[in-house]
Amino acid sequence: MLDIFNKEILNQLKESLNKMKNPIKIITFVEPGKPLCDEVVTMMMQLSTLNNKIKFIEYDLIKDSIFAKKYRIDKVPGTTILVNDKPTGVKFYGIPSGHEINSLLFALLESSGMTTPLENKLVDAIKQIDKKVNIKVFVSLQCPHCPKAVMVAYKIALLNENIDAEMIQSNLYSDLSNEFGINSVPRIFFNDKDDLLGAQPIEMFIKKLKKLKF
Structure with missing residues (x-):
């Protein structure tokens, strides 16, 4: 190899x-x-x-x-x-190469304790989520905007053990991508339902998390 x-x-x-x-x-x-x-x-x-x-x-x-x-x-x-x-709840489905090497490096550094700063109010809001949440981020390895969405999801997962965050290589898992109707990336799903399109800021992720119905 x-x-x-x-x-x-x-x-x-x-x-x-x-x-x-x-x-x-x-x-x-x-x-x-x-x-x-x-x-x-x-x-x-x-x-x-x-x-x-x-x-x-x-x-x-x-x-x-x-x-x-x-x-x-x-x-x-x-x-x-x-x-x-x-x-940690951080998951990669597929190969984190291309632009996604940035997501991989971010995950490794953050997991090791080399954390990027985040406002206390945002950290508190993330830590208040007390139900199990799965975040799926569908990506393309050629997409320059996708790593930003993946890194936000990983940041959230690393702050709250109730949350899993997955990078999903959309072309590798075509059946799953079809099931979720993926026609552009990044596309983000929260517990397979509420979704965001594009590289949204962490505040938008938190807003979706707060609105989830369990």
């Missing part, structure tokens, strides 16, 4: 990942022969060589179903991040 990143890109990624504060684990679930599984494993293995604070573990979705259930992964390739061996 060819490397995903060339030497120049690896050096740039290493410089960014040097900002990590605490150890994390990257967990990727695969199935033999399924599209992009090998590529995602190669990508995460390469990343894990760039900083000793990153540990990478590969699981088989079927054979290791007990872990898939534990980490709430239901598709391949599916990747999540653990902090202190606990799931």
Whole structure:
């Protein structure tokens, strides 16, 4: 399997990942022969060589179903991040390459404790959500606006353990994209219902979260 990143890109990624504060684990679930599984494993293995604070573990979705259930992964390739061996709610379905490498770097740094500042009132509003919420962000790897939406969703998930946030590569999961009527990206769904279109600010995400009916 060819490397995903060339030497120049690896050096740039290493410089960014040097900002990590605490150890994390990257967990990727695969199935033999399924599209992009090998590529995602190669990508995460390469990343894990760039900083000793990153540990990478590969699981088989079927054979290791007990872990898939534990980490709430239901598709391949599916990747999540653990902090202190606990799931963060951050998930990547597909390969976070192209513009989505920015979302991946953001998730790794934020999970490690290198957090970006956020107004206290916004943090408080996110932490007040006391029901289980799933945020799906459908993306295209060629979309320059998609990472902003993904990063907002990840920021929210990292602040509240009740919330999962998923990047979904729309062209890889075409049946799911058709089910949700995806014809432009980024498209964001909250518990598979209320949606936003475009790279909206975090305030709009919070507004949707507050209006959810459970």
